[in-house]
Amino acid sequence: MNKISRRRTAFRTPGRRWTRLNAQLGGVDGSLTENGGLMLVAELDRALGVTAALDLAVGPVKARERGLSGGEFALAMAAVQLTGEDHLVGFDRLRADVVGEGLLPAPVPPSTTAATLAARFDQVRREGVERACAQVTARALAALPVGERARVLAGRVTIDLDAKDVEVYSTRKEQVIRSYKGEVSGRVHAAHWGRAGTVLVADLLDGRSDGRTHAPGQIDRAVDAVRTAGATGPVLFQGDTGYYAGKVAEKITVRGCLFRLGVPRSQPLWRAVAAVHEDDWIEALDYPTAQVAALDYAPPGWPEGTRVIARRVRYEAAALSADPRSRRSRTVGKDQLALVLEGLEEQAYAYSFIATNEELDLDEEIAAAEWEFRRRTRIEELFRDTAHGAGLNHLPSASHTVNSMWMWGALLAYNLSAWLQMLAPIGTARRRIATVRRLLIRRAARWTTTARRHELHFTAAAAELIAQALARIRTHRDLQPA
Numbered sequence: 327m328n329k330i331s332r333r334r335t336a337f338r339t340p341g342r343r344w345t346r347l348n349a350q351l352g353g354v355d356g357s358l359t360e361n362g363g364l365m366l367v368a369e370l371d372r373a374l375g376v377t378a379a380l381d382l383a384v385g386p387v388k389a390r391e392r393g394l395s396g397g398e399f400a401l402a403m404a405a406v407q408l409t410g411e412d413h414l415v416g417f418d419r420l421r422a423d424v425v426g427e428g429l430l431p432a433p434v435p436p437s438t439t440a441a442t443l444a445a446r447f448d449q450v451r452r453e454g455v456e457r458a459c460a461q462v463t464a465r466a467l468a469a470l471p472v473g474e475r476a477r478v479l480a481g482r483v484t485i486d487l488d489a490k491d492v493e494v495y496s497t498r499k500e501q502v503i504r505s506y507k508g509e510v511s512g513r514v515h516a517a518h519w520g521r522a523g524t525v526l527v528a529d530l531l532d533g534r535s536d537g538r539t540h541a542p543g544q545i546d547r548a549v550d551a552v553r554t555a556g557a558t559g560p561v562l563f564q565g566d567t568g569y570y571a572g573k574v575a576e577k578i579t580v581r582g583c584l585f586r587l588g589v590p591r592s593q594p595l596w597r598a599v600a601a602v603h604e605d606d607w608i609e610a611l612d613y614p615t616a617q618v619a620a621l622d623y624a625p626p627g628w629p630e631g632t633r634v635i636a637r638r639v640r641y642e643a644a645a646l647s648a649d650p651r652s653r654r655s656r657t658v659g660k661d662q663l664a665l666v667l668e669g670l671e672e673q674a675y676a677y678s679f680i681a682t683n684e685e686l687d688l689d690e691e692i693a694a695a696e697w698e699f700r701r702r703t704r705i706e707e708l709f710r711d712t713a714h715g716a717g718l719n720h721l722p723s724a725s726h727t728v729n730s731m732w733m734w735g736a737l738l739a740y741n742l743s744a745w746l747q748m749l750a751p752i753g754t755a756r757r758r759i760a761t762v763r764r765l766l767i768r769r770a771a772r773w774t775t776t777a778r779r780h781e782l783h784f785t786a787a788a789a790e791l792i793a794q795a796l797a798r799i800r801t802h803r804d805l806q807p808a
Contacts, residue, residue, distance in 0.1 A: 356425075358425065358771070359423050359425035359429075359782075360423060361768055362425075362429075362771025362784055363763075363766040363788075364426050364767060365429045365792075365796070366767070366796060367401075367742065367746075368431055370742065370745060371431050373749065373802050373803050374462050374465045374466060374749075376458075378397065379458040380398075380400050380454075381395050381396060381397035383454035383455065384400065385454060387447065394435060395432075398432035399432075399443045400734070400738060401431065401432070401738070402430065402434050403417075403734075404736075405430055405434070406420050407736050408716065408762075408767055411717065412719070412722075415437050416717075417434055418436060418437050421433075425773045444727065444731035445725055445727050447727065447731045452731070452734055455734050456526065456528075457551070459526075460554040461554060462745060463519075463745070464554065466744075466748040467479065481559045482559050482561075483519065484519075484520040484521060485520070485526065485563050486518045486563075486704060487517055487537065487565035488565065488709070489513050489515045489568065490513065490516070490713075491511040491514075491533055492511055492530075493509045493510065493511045493720070494512065494720060496724075499721060499726075500724060501530075501532045502532060503533045503534050505534055512530050512531065512533060512726075512729065513532060514718070515544065516708065517544050517547075518704060518708050524744050524745075525737045525740060526551040526552065527544050527551060529544070530729060530730045530733045537565070538570070538573070538574055541569050541571075545563065545577050546581065548563075549561060549581050549583065561581070562583065562584040563583055563584070563585045564585070564699060564702045565586075565588065567588035567590045572627045572628050579683060584684050585682060585683055587680070589634060589679035589680060589681045590679075591656075591657070594623060595621070595677075598621040599636055601622065602619050607619045611694065611696075612697060613697075616638065616640075617637070618636065618696045619692070620635055620636075621633070621634045621636050621679075629683055632681055632683050633681070633682060633683075635692055637677065637678045637700075640673055640674075640675055643666045643674070646658065646663065646666055648667050654676060662675065680695070711758050712759070714758075715760040716735070716737075718736035718737075739759060743758075743762045746766075746795070746799075747762070749798055765791055766791060769792065770784070
């Protein structure tokens with residue numbers, strides 16, 4: 327290939343100048359695609375049988391067997407969102423990329439057809455997507471090294487429960503409502519498997535929906551999902567104060583699982599904290615100004631064996647505010663805060679509480695449990711990743727069913743990213759959807775046919791990364807059951 331330019335250097339040779347390419351607009355080249363990395367999605371489907379698992383779990387979505395099946399449509403929606411499209415019109419944009427669309431296992435429908443098909447995914451079919459994801463996760467985990475796979479499946483399974491508001495700007499959308507923050511929004515309730523890095527279950531409800539009411543049903547589905555994925559270890563559920571309810575704890579206990587749930591501050595807790603001797607506080611892990619202790623208190627009516635762990639963090643008087651909206655000041659006892667604000671005390675403690683049914687007898691076990699609960703940020707990363715990387719920052723339709731399927735398209739894109747990195751890791755850390763798209767998916771390529779052989783030609787940097795990922799995925803083609 328002829329060299330078309332000379333790069334500038336720090337030590338420019340006298341007399342040599344930068345040669346600019348005098349380019350002119352040429353004709354349309356139909357052999358080009360901006361999404362050449364979609365061939366990895368197709369290869370992942372061949373290795374793990376994603377479409378087949380979705381078809382089996384979702385079932386038929388149309389009376390006549392023609393056009394796209396339910397599994398093909400779900401994978402197409404995930405692929406559209408994986409390429410960075412954030413609205414239903416993204417289906418039309420990907421269809422316009424003839425080469426990119428042709429790399430997928432099935433054609434991409436027009437946006438109008440996509441809305442029609444998405445409206446047929448009711449709650450039963452969306453739960454089928456959850457079951458299919460659990461089956462595919464089991465196959466993807468089989469590609470991990472033996473030691474790592476054993477830690478994921480035989481070790482403790484940590485499932486995080488959380489909710490995320492998705493703001494919209496029209497009250498005419500179905501099942502949206504003005505939340506307590508004043509935003510018109512829907513709310514995504516999800517359960518995330520921390521160590522595997524995949525979504526287990528998810529539902530889209532209105533902006534005031536209560537996790538305490540909806541969580542028991544999700545707990546059953548989440549436990550079934552991790553067992554379907556092959557996990558045999560004990561299951562631990564974690565949630566913030568939005569899941570603090572006796573019926574949530576009871577459901578977790580009935581399923582033979584453990585829980586760690588945030589506890590709202592109340593007068594009984596302040597009295598229990600005041601009764602803790604100063605020598606009973608132990609240093610928190612990775613938190614220099616914090617200490618933890620087990621309280622002699624259990625929420626009334628909760629399962630037997632429930633106990634509460636307290637964490638206190640020391641703050642100087644200058645770091646506390648009299649503003650009632652101050653989040654930090656609300657974590658300090660009223661009497662103690664009043665003394666600090668009046669200048670009678672130079673420091674105060676902010677408190678947080680966790681209810682758990684774990685058997686924590688040693689100080690090290692109590693400190694470790696509090697440390698793990700404090701670091702339960704992976705589900706927050708899920709919401710951040712899908713919002714900025716897969717279009718879950720808004721709800722594109724007036725139909726709640728379509729919006730629920732749009733939510734699952736984003737979550738399926740998240741799981742596709744996780745499965746891809748199980749089979750073909752990109753470095754040592756888990757990469758976000760946007761990074762996977764930049765490095766692997768949204769790569770310009772040219773389609774050629776030579777001697778009946780079809781080839782995609784990338785730039786040098788993209789070709790190296792995609793070739794490595796493709797080779798690793800193809801070594802696991804035996805993961806799909808016969």
